[in-house]
Structure formats: C-alpha cells, structure tokens
Amino acid sequence: MSGRQKQFxxxxxxxxxxxxxxxxxxxxxxxxxxxxxxxISWDFLTQAPTNGMTEGGIFPAVxxxxxxxxxxxxxxxxxxxxxxxxxxEYAPKTKVTRLIRLSIRNLAGVPSVVFGLxxxxxxxxxxxxxxxxxxxxxTLGLLTLPVIITASEEALKTVPxxxxxxxxxxxxxxxxxxxxxxxxxxxxxxxxGVILGLARAAGETAPxxxxxxxxxxxxxxxxxxxxxxxxxxxxxxxxxxxxxxxxVRPLAYGTALVLITLVFSMNLFAIILRSYFRRKAVNSx
Amino acid sequence: xxxxxxxxxxxLNMYYSDFQAxxxxxxxxxxxxxxxxxxxxxxxxxxxxxxxxRMNELIGDTRVEGxxxxxxxxxxxxxxxxxxxxxxxxxxxxKPNPFPKSIYxxxxxxxxxxxxxxxxxxxxxxxxxxxxxxxxxxVKDRLNAPALGLSGGQQQRLCIxxxxxxxxxVLLMDEPTSALDPISTMKIEELVKSLKERYTIVIVxxxxxxxxxxxxxxxxFLNGEVVEFNETEKMFTNPADQRTEDYITGRFG
Ligand SMILES: Nc1ncnc2c1ncn2[C@@H]1O[C@H](COP(=O)(O)OP(=O)(O)OP(=O)(O)O)[C@@H](O)[C@H]1O
Ligand SMILES: [Mg+2]
Numbered sequence: 001m002s003g004r005q006k007q008f009x010x011x012x013x014x015x016x017x018x019x020x021x022x023x024x025x026x027x028x029x030x031x032x033x034x035x036x037x038x039x040i041s042w043d044f045l046t047q048a049p050t051n052g053m054t055e056g057g058i059f060p061a062v063x064x065x066x067x068x069x070x071x072x073x074x075x076x077x078x079x080x081x082x083x084x085x086x087x088x089e090y091a092p093k094t095k096v097t098r099l100i101r102l103s104i105r106n107l108a109g110v111p112s113v114v115f116g117l118x119x120x121x122x123x124x125x126x127x128x129x130x131x132x133x134x135x136x137x138x139t140l141g142l143l144t145l146p147v148i149i150t151a152s153e154e155a156l157k158t159v160p161x162x163x164x165x166x167x168x169x170x171x172x173x174x175x176x177x178x179x180x181x182x183x184x185x186x187x188x189x190x191x192x193g194v195i196l197g198l199a200r201a202a203g204e205t206a207p208x209x210x211x212x213x214x215x216x217x218x219x220x221x222x223x224x225x226x227x228x229x230x231x232x233x234x235x236x237x238x239x240x241x242x243x244x245x246x247x248v249r250p251l252a253y254g255t256a257l258v259l260i261t262l263v264f265s266m267n268l269f270a271i272i273l274r275s276y277f278r279r280k281a282v283n284s285x
Numbered sequence: 286x287x288x289x290x291x292x293x294x295x296x297l298n299m300y301y302s303d304f305q306a307x308x309x310x311x312x313x314x315x316x317x318x319x320x321x322x323x324x325x326x327x328x329x330x331x332x333x334x335x336x337x338x339r340m341n342e343l344i345g346d347t348r349v350e351g352x353x354x355x356x357x358x359x360x361x362x363x364x365x366x367x368x369x370x371x372x373x374x375x376x377x378x379x380k381p382n383p384f385p386k387s388i389y390x391x392x393x394x395x396x397x398x399x400x401x402x403x404x405x406x407x408x409x410x411x412x413x414x415x416x417x418x419x420x421x422x423x424v425k426d427r428l429n430a431p432a433l434g435l436s437g438g439q440q441q442r443l444c445i446x447x448x449x450x451x452x453x454x455v456l457l458m459d460e461p462t463s464a465l466d467p468i469s470t471m472k473i474e475e476l477v478k479s480l481k482e483r484y485t486i487v488i489v490x491x492x493x494x495x496x497x498x499x500x501x502x503x504x505x506f507l508n509g510e511v512v513e514f515n516e517t518e519k520m521f522t523n524p525a526d527q528r529t530e531d532y533i534t535g536r537f538g
Binding site for chain 1: 338340343345368369371372373375376378380382384385394395398399444447448451
C-alpha cells in the first residue's frame with residue numbers, strides 16, 4: 001500500500017469508530033426521548049407517585065436528588081478546593097505529597113459501590129447519622145472529592161507563576177497572593193470541575209443505595225436526617241424492581257429523561273461557563 | 286559622592302541545592318544610587334537580586350550563607366518579617382507580568398493588600414504612580430481596560446507603576462528593558478534617572494550603554510563572583526580588571 005492509501009485506511013478506521021460511538025449515543029438518547037417525552041408533563045414533575053407507583057409523578061425524587069446534590073456540594077466543594085490549594089500551593093514537593101496526589105487520583109477510579117459501603121460503615125453506623133440525606137450526601141461527597149481536587153489542582157497549575165511572584169514581590173502574604181491573584185484565574189477551571197463532579201454525583205445510585213435513599217416516601221424529607229427519594233434509584237426501581245414493570249415502563253422512561261436532562265444541562269452549563277471564561281481571557285489579552 | 290550605605294552584603298554565598306550560584310559577594314550599595322549589575326548570562330545577576338528581597342526562597346532547596354544588611358538590619362535574621370521586607374524592597378521582573386486585571390486594579394493592587402480602602406486616596410495614588418512611571422498620559426482614558434491589552438513597553442511601565450504605588454525604598458529591576466523597543470527603553474531609562482532622587486535602585490542590564498547612561502556604580506559579575514565593583518565612570522573608561530575590560534569592550538561574553 002502506498003502512504004496515501006495507508007492514510008486513507010487509517011482515517012476511515014478512526015472516522016468509523018467515532019461514528020459508531022456517536023450512533024450508540026444517538027440510539028440510546030433517541031430511545032429515551034421518544035419514549036419518555038410523552039410522559040413528561042407539569043403534573044409528572046410536581047406530583048408524588050400514587051397508586052403503588054403506577055401513576056403520578058416523580059416530585060419527591062426530583063427534590064431528593066436536588067437536596068442530596070446540594071449537601072454533596074456543601075461538603076465536597078470547599079473541602080476539595082481547599083485540599084487542592086494546599087496540595088498545589090503549600091505542600092512541600094516531597095515524595096509524600098506525590099503519594100497523596102497519586103492516591104487521590106486512584107480514589108477517582110474506585111467503584112462507586114465501594115464508596116457506598118464505606119459510607120454505611122462511616123456515616124450511617126459510626127457517626128450514627130442513620131440512613132439519611134446527610135449520610136448519603138456525605139458519601140457522594142467522598143465520591144466527588146477526588147474529581148474536584150484533581151480538576152482544581154489542574155486549574156491552579158495553569159496559573160502562571162508570575163502572578164504569584166508578582167504579588168509576593170509587592171509585599172503580599174502568600175494567602176493574599178492566592179486569594180486575590182491565583183484563585184480568580186483558576187476559578188473557571190475549578191468551577192467546571194465542580195459542576196462535572198456534581199453532575200456525576202447526581203446520577204449515582206450505588207453510593208446512596210445503602211446510605212439514605214428510600215424506595216417510596218409519600219412525603220418530602222423534613223430534615224437532613226430523613227430518608228429521601230432520588231431520581232437514579234427511582235428509575236432503577238421502576239425499571240427492574242417494580243411488581244408491574246410493563247405498566248410503569250413509560251414512567252421509567254420519563255424518569256430517565258428527566259435525570260438525563262438534569263445531568264446534561266449541568267454539563268452544558270459547565271461547558272458554557274468554560275467557553276465564556278476562555279473568551280473573556282482571550283479578549284483581555 | 287559619600288552616601289549612606291543602604292544595602293551591604295558580607296561574604297554572601299548562595300546555593301541552588303549543591304550548585305553555588307553566588308560566591309563571596311561583598312558589595313556596598315549607597316542610598317539613592319543607581320547600581321547596575323552586568324555580566325554574561327548565567328553569572329548570577331538575577332540570583333543576586335532575588336537574594337535581596339528573599340524571593341529566592343520561593344524556589345525550594347536554596348541556601349544563603351553570609352550576611353545581607355539593608356538599613357543595617359540583617360534581612361536573613363530570625364526576627365525579619367519577609368512580607369514587610371518585600372514591601373520595602375520591591376522588584377520588577379525581566380518579563381513584564383501585569384496581573385489579569387484592569388490597569389487601575391494593577392496599580393491599586395499593592396496599596397489595597399496593605400489595607401488602603403479609601404477610594405479617593407487610591408485614585409490619587411494610582412494617578413501619581415502612573416505619572417511617575419510615565420504611563421499616565423497613555424492610559425488615563427482607559428484605566429478600566431485590561432492591563433494585558435497594553436503593549437510590552439507599557440506593561441513594563443505599568444509594573445513599575447504598580448511597584449511605586451507600594452512606595453518601597455529599594456527598587457530591584459531585572460533587565461526591565463530587555464524586551465522593549467528603543468522608545469520604550471528610553472522612557473524607562475528616563476524614569477530610572479528621575480526615580481533615583483527618591484529610591485535606591487539596583488538594575489540588571491545586558492546593555493553596556495544603558496549601564497553607562499543611567500548608573501552611578503556598576504558591578505561586573507562573572508561565574509557567581511563580583512570581579513569588579515566601581516564608579517560607572519571609572520569602570521567604563523578605566524577598568525581595573527582585564528576581564529572587565531574584555532567584557533565591556535565585547536571581547537567575550
Ligand atoms: N531555580 C534554579 N535552580 C537551579 N539553578 C538555578 C536556578 N536559577 C538559576 N540557576 C543557576 O544559577 C546561575 C545564575 O543564574 P541567574 O539566573 O542568576 O543568571 P543571570 O546572571 O541572571 O543570567 P541572565 O543574564 O541569563 O538572566 C545559573 O548557572 C543558573 O543555571
Ligand atoms: Mg537573569
């Protein structure tokens with residue numbers, strides 16, 4: 001084969017791979033949208049499930065997912081960002097630091113069910129939170145931490161050293177330099193990482209399964225120590241555990257569509273945010 | 286010219302890990318003098334500057350031996366507040382490094398972190414500093430424009446204004462004109478000459494004419510040592526050391 005032919009074959013293989021992936025995505029999304037769209041209505045979003053979850057809406061699950069993600073954010077965002085600042089700005093560049101960093105990266109690859117079991121042992125049992133919003137949120141927080149720390153550290157790394165030195169040479173303290181000069185530049189990257197991490201947390205089932213999510217609750221949680229319903233788990237129930245699976249299938253599709261839309265719009269928001277900041281950075285150059 | 290000594294180094298050695306970058310430096314830099322540091326690339330000029338405001342400490346694994354006195358205070362002594370020291374001994378970097386903020390916020394940066402909040406005082410200080418740095422006329426109508434939109438020469442003058450706003454006593458300038466066109470260079474040279482009435486200035490330069498034009502004294506560095514330190518006049522007309530003569534006349538380096 002000539003060089004040109006090889007190149008053609010190479011390109012075709014790559015293009016085909018991309019197409020296959022795209023096709024799979026389109027089929028899955030298309031299936032969910034087509035079968036789920038019919039179910040979506042104002043009532044579906046604002047009513048509780050009724051009649052043994054064969055009718056009604058998903059309101060408690062929407063609220064539950066929102067609340068548990070909020071708790072996740074409250075726990076994981078400050079902790080993650082501060083940890084990243086410490087690792088990138090303060091920690092001595094030693095073997096121990098490198099080991100810690102490596103461990104955090106590895107933590108990001110631990111299966112979520114392991115986090116779930118860890119959450120049971122730590123938050124539900126040891127801390128005595130019981131199965132609750134706070135236990136589930138904290139567990140999701142642990143799951144999200146490595147993502148936030150890694151993304152934040154990457155964002156901090158892209159801030160030129162001259163911003164730090166310039167501030168220090170004017171008599172700024174280290175923390176002043178970080179707060180006023182480093183963090184603002186790193187913020188877009190940090191926010192993007194935070195949102196992507198939270199979007200992932202919002203869609204997880206395994207970590208909340210043993211730590212707080214309920215099969216069915218006729219009322220909304222009234223404190224952080226209450227159990228709650230959540231979209232991913234509700235979907236799992238409707239799709240595989242319900243006594244009348246065929247009957248509730250449309251509801252399952254509707255739930256899937258809402259969940260996907262939620263995660264998708266969070267990701268979209270992250271992308272928009274990133275490109276907005278990138279354009280702003282280019283314009284100010 | 287008999288002036289008060291502002292900066293004194295005694296048997297100063299400086300190491301990056303086990304590489305010795307400065308060897309037994311003994312310099313006395315007078316108050317309100319301009320001292321030029323010249324010498325071939327890698328001879329330790331920037332290192333010396335960074336030792337004077339302890340910026341070298343930001344790089345891990347460095348070590349300083351000997352003494353550095355500023356106003357008779359040993360700046361490596363145990364009770365020295367580094368932040369306070371850097372407020373007094375400010376630095377302009379070789380590469381202009383404006384912050385990604387507006388022109389105004391760049392100049393106001395130092396005063397703000399040092400606690401000045403009064404808007405009117407800030408305005409006055411920003412204007413004064415920009416005027417001192419000979420940049421005011423060019424930017425007075427766009428103080429809120431991003432500093433990164435300025436030309437290289439304007440950026441460097443902005444960095445000087447930013448430093449002046451902190452009102453330090455010593456200005457350390459590391460090749461402030463190396464990336465600039467002749468006109469910007471001339472402006473900065475004028476600036477240095479006018480600033481020396483109020484500041485002690487140590488300036489690194491690769492440009493012999495520049496050193497001759499603006500400095501009172503010149504130190505010639507070679508491989509981490511000071512070969513010769515003298516009145517600039519004398520250094521450029523009648524150097525004491527053969528190596529200085531070779532360097533100044535361009536026979537090596
Ligand atoms: N961070 C560092 N780690 C190790 N060695 C360094 C470091 N910075 C500088 N050096 C070494 O110290 C010596 C002096 O460097 P320095 O930057 O002070 O030179 P310079 O005279 O400013 O050169 P130039 O004119 O090119 O700016 C060089 O040999 C350089 O390689
Ligand atoms: Mg240098």
